Amino acid sequence: MITVTGLRKAYGDVVALDGVDLHVGRGKVFGVLGRSGAGKSTLLRCVNLLERPDEGVVTVDGHELTTLGAADLRRARQRIGMIHQHFALLSSRTVAGNVAFPLEVMGVGRAARARRVAELLDLVGLADRAGAYPAQLSGGQKQRVGIARALAAEPSVLLSDEATSALDPATTQSILALLRRLNRELGLTILLITHEMDVIKAVCDSAAIMSDGRIAEAGSLPGLLATPGSRLAAELFPLPAAEPGTVTVALAADETLLSRLARTYDVDVAVVGGAVEQVAGAPAGRLRLRITGAGAAAALAGLRERGLLVEEAA
Numbered sequence: 532m533i534t535v536t537g538l539r540k541a542y543g544d545v546v547a548l549d550g551v552d553l554h555v556g557r558g559k560v561f562g563v564l565g566r567s568g569a570g571k572s573t574l575l576r577c578v579n580l581l582e583r584p585d586e587g588v589v590t591v592d593g594h595e596l597t598t599l600g601a602a603d604l605r606r607a608r609q610r611i612g613m614i615h616q617h618f619a620l621l622s623s624r625t626v627a628g629n630v631a632f633p634l635e636v637m638g639v640g641r642a643a644r645a646r647r648v649a650e651l652l653d654l655v656g657l658a659d660r661a662g663a664y665p666a667q668l669s670g671g672q673k674q675r676v677g678i679a680r681a682l683a684a685e686p687s688v689l690l691s692d693e694a695t696s697a698l699d700p701a702t703t704q705s706i707l708a709l710l711r712r713l714n715r716e717l718g719l720t721i722l723l724i725t726h727e728m729d730v731i732k733a734v735c736d737s738a739a740i741m742s743d744g745r746i747a748e749a750g751s752l753p754g755l756l757a758t759p760g761s762r763l764a765a766e767l768f769p770l771p772a773a774e775p776g777t778v779t780v781a782l783a784a785d786e787t788l789l790s791r792l793a794r795t796y797d798v799d800v801a802v803v804g805g806a807v808e809q810v811a812g813a814p815a816g817r818l819r820l821r822i823t824g825a826g827a828a829a830a831l832a833g834l835r836e837r838g839l840l841v842e843e844a845a
């Protein structure tokens with residue numbers, strides 16, 4: 532759905548993007564994580580060509596944006612919604628007026644516009660605040676207006692630029708739950724940038740980590756959790772230093788792994804570190820285990836065969 536190849540962008544001597552390749556499949560939620568200055572915002576602005584890359588190709592929903600002329604680009608951009616950290620609402624317009632704005636620009640007639648605005652406000656749970664002004668709303672409500680406005684033109688792709696960074700943890704979770712619901716119900720493809728691990732865990736199917744204008748690592752979350760030496764997995768699920776005789780396993784959507792291991796191989800399994808959390812709605816994580824008993828070697832072989840044995844501490 533979104534494919535970026537060989538993207539480069541420099542501001543004078545500062546190389547913000549240094550050869551970025553990225554693919555986000557249709558209907559997926561993809562998170563790009565990275566420290567301040569890593570190039571995340573530049574990447575997002577290059578995906579809808581708000582910023583023109585110096586080199587590289589950007590394809591969204593089958594359109595190669597980097598080769599389009601101004602009129603075609605404007606049309607293709609209508610299929611890409613964007614939400615922002617500080618909401619970017621028009622303070623002089625009501626909630627309904629903000630959501631109607633892109634429809635007015637597109638030339639949608641008054642009656643159709645009113646219908647669509649009502650639908651969108653219902654979708655984001657703000658039907659009763661249509662006449663309020665942004666200053667009268669909480670941060671979470673403002674972001675719901677931002678999301679409704681971004682969806683006005685029925686985009687197939689939503690770009691999210693740190694959409695929850697200005698919100699408290701509970702509001703963050705409710706906005707992330709809304710994004711996940713929109714992803715499921717509308718089949719919306721979402722590319723988001725964030726510096727928060729919890730955002731990645733809450734909504735993303737896949738993730739990448741950026742540093743110094745490059746993608747350092749990328750993959751599906753279950754795949755990354757099962758990858759030895761994965762930096763993203765270590766950031767998502769930090770583990771204490773390994774003790775000799777322990778092993779690290781990846782757990783993905785299989786909460787019965789440990790009891791089955793104990794039953795199948797007649798071993799004792801002690802958890803000595805790690806965590807399991809809800810990742811995109813299913814339990815996943817990394818656990819450090821001490822497996823003992825006559826069947827220990829066979830149990831490890833079984834885990835290795837299934838690609839779940841991440842590390843063994845000698």
Ligand SMILES: Nc1ncnc2c1ncn2[C@@H]1O[C@H](COP(=O)(O)OP(=O)(O)OP(=O)(O)O)[C@@H](O)[C@H]1O
Pocket residue numbers: 542545546547565566567568569570571572573574726
């Ligand atoms: N318009 C600009 N002019 C000059 N330099 C810029 C511009 N935009 C970004 N940069 C530089 O490019 C680099 C990448 O910036 P970018 O904003 O993409 O990073 P980021 O990962 O989004 O950081 P943050 O999380 O702080 O927003 C930084 O060194 C930044 O100073």
